[in-house]
Amino acid sequence: MGETLKGKKALITGSSRGIGKETALKFAAEGADILIHYRREDEAAEQTAEAVRQLGRQALLFKADLGSPEEIDAMFDYVQSEWGQLDILIANAAATAFKTILEIKRHHLEKTYQVVVNSTLQAVQRAVPLMESRAGRVITVSSMGSDFTLPRYANLGSAKAALESLTRYFATELGPKGITANCISPGVVETDSLTFYAGDRFKAFKNGVISKTPLGRLTQPDDVANLSLFLASDASAFLTGQVIRLDGGLTINNHYPPEIEF
Ligand SMILES: NC(=O)c1ccc[n+]([C@@H]2O[C@H](COP(=O)([O-])OP(=O)(O)OC[C@H]3O[C@@H](n4cnc5c(N)ncnc54)[C@H](OP(=O)(O)O)[C@@H]3O)[C@@H](O)[C@H]2O)c1
Numbered sequence: 001m002g003e004t005l006k007g008k009k010a011l012i013t014g015s016s017r018g019i020g021k022e023t024a025l026k027f028a029a030e031g032a033d034i035l036i037h038y039r040r041e042d043e044a045a046e047q048t049a050e051a052v053r054q055l056g057r058q059a060l061l062f063k064a065d066l067g068s069p070e071e072i073d074a075m076f077d078y079v080q081s082e083w084g085q086l087d088i089l090i091a092n093a094a095a096t097a098f099k100t101i102l103e104i105k106r107h108h109l110e111k112t113y114q115v116v117v118n119s120t121l122q123a124v125q126r127a128v129p130l131m132e133s134r135a136g137r138v139i140t141v142s143s144m145g146s147d148f149t150l151p152r153y154a155n156l157g158s159a160k161a162a163l164e165s166l167t168r169y170f171a172t173e174l175g176p177k178g179i180t181a182n183c184i185s186p187g188v189v190e191t192d193s194l195t196f197y198a199g200d201r202f203k204a205f206k207n208g209v210i211s212k213t214p215l216g217r218l219t220q221p222d223d224v225a226n227l228s229l230f231l232a233s234d235a236s237a238f239l240t241g242q243v244i245r246l247d248g249g250l251t252i253n254n255h256y257p258p259e260i261e262f
Contacts, residue, residue, distance in 0.1 A: 012027070087135070089138050096116075138181040217248060
């Protein structure tokens, strides 16, 4: 327990489970009140909220499909009425259909871009007035699929590339208001959604990734939560507009055939 975020209010999208949940608990342990946002799983969201309360902080809960601009607006109306202010916005949630280029239909792309890109722009537009004179922090969550091609990942990877670009524009245009914006690009993170993506090849995929990672393990949700804490804290006050890779060195070590030994 610490006081790094004492008195701060944080809205974390997709914080009922996975990386978002880990971040919510870390932030609460450092003194922040949290709005737990989720889409479907009431029980998971309730459990996360209860864990935040156990840490002595306030947990608000809000169910909203990021596919719906009306539901996003309703969530920010709720923040406005409950808190009237916001210090930290983490655009963490994502959803997509994993398809090859020839399988992708227009609705797959539209849904992914709405949930990853459009919803983040809308959330930031709603968050800025609540961050007035508060040294606001915007943190977005991308993935290595924005820079590197991954199997069945074109839909989400291209949306993440747009999200990274948008983050740089947030930094440029909101900097004069004292708001920073940075993006975390985690490597392969051990979560439920990774198991879903890798399917029955999970074990081989995991071992392959570990063998190419200089630090010898997968990224953990706690690694991402730690970096988010730094980006939300006063210690990162002069850092803005950056995409930070958090992958144990995986992406700097992935460009030669695996059979080459040095
Ligand atoms: N896991 C990885 O290996 C990895 C690697 C790199 C980057 N990332 C990124 O890290 C972020 C978090 O990933 P994660 O693996 O922890 O979990 P995730 O499966 O991407 O997200 C889970 C959370 O997002 C919510 N959510 C999903 N679709 C939503 C929608 N349409 N509207 C509103 N909320 C929605 C879920 O709520 P419900 O459960 O209620 O539906 C849940 O709270 C994502 O941006 C992901 O792309 C993940």
